[in-house]
Amino acid sequence: MSEALYEAQIDLAPVRERTIALIGYGNHGRSHGLNLRDYGVERILVALREGSASREKAEADGFNVVSLAEAAQRADIVSILAADEAHKEIWETQLAPNRKPGQALIFCHGFSIDYGLIDPPADCDVILAAAKGPGGAVRSAFEAGGGLVGFWGVHQDASGQAEAIAKAYLAGLGCGRAGIYESSFKEEALADILGEQAVLVGGMCALAREGFEQLVAAGISPRMAYIDTVHELKYIADLIHQRGIHGMYAAISDTAEFGAHEVEGAIREAVRPVFQAIVKDVTAGDFARRWVADYEQGRETLHAMRAEAGEHALEEAGREIRGAGARTR
Ligand SMILES: NC(=O)c1ccc[n+]([C@@H]2O[C@H](COP(=O)([O-])OP(=O)(O)OC[C@H]3O[C@@H](n4cnc5c(N)ncnc54)[C@H](OP(=O)(O)O)[C@@H]3O)[C@@H](O)[C@H]2O)c1
Incomplete structure (x- = not known):
């Protein structure tokens, strides 16, 4: 594993001396723009599509908003912060035809x-x-005096400056306060997608829905089932965030810990082939191709899956619990 780099070790000149275009002004785009500017990067362009709902916010934040084509013509660095599924289309129609060599x-x-x-x-x-x-x-951690951990990688180094630009850009986001590490496109892509699909989003929701359904089938009220399989996830996630998994186990009841250690092995056995299939699917690029194809066909599959998920019985129980919580605040 590479050593961490911190702010004082990094020269910001490679980004301060260049014109940077941010493609997109969503969650990352806005945070990157504001943090880089606070670190003294003066030449920032925000590039938005025609009719973008983000134009007003970017202009209110004091940025110069341009078209994607103009950004491609003027910038020394183009930071692509638009939705992943749109990158191919943005590159082929806007950036590649207009780019500065x-x-x-x-x-x-x-x-x-x-x-x-x-x-x-x-x-x-x-x-x-x-x-x-x-x-x-990226912005809230910076405003609180910290930063997020940053990872850099170089796929092509035409100028001989790629590594210096990568480190300077991450330092300009505030990552130099938390640690900047070497990585690669391959490592970051697989880790991010496996994490969100198998564990943080897909895996967690699958466990919650299955647990809810099993409890309801066993005669438990949806209200109680929801609290014990979904609502309390936040308390456990907060403990893990603060103390790690071992620390979380130390902070909960011994009854919960004993039972959880007993069943963890069986659950892992059951999901292992699913996780292995996800690694294969993602690594082969099949997931990326399916998702981009769906985006290019109007997100039909995504909309259908989203609608079906929204009809699950636990949603109604959740609305009731959240409503009760809101009434007592
Ligand atoms: N490193 C990490 O841990 C991490 C974490 C989360 C996300 N990300 C990455 O960050 C990037 C952006 O994510 P985000 O959360 O900031 O997304 P977001 O909030 O949804 O913002 C996406 C931006 O992309 C623009 N956009 C979408 N389609 C476009 C198109 N066809 N042409 C031009 N602009 C388009 C949107 O424009 P409008 O404003 O006009 O709608 C919006 O400004 C993605 O690559 C994502 O994978 C990285």
């Missing part, structure tokens, strides 16, 4: 490069600069 490309997720959705020409630096966490946290 030698321009560096920065990505904050390994997705588009590792799965071959974008194949940049040899004259540009292709850099991963991932502040690990949701976009809003």
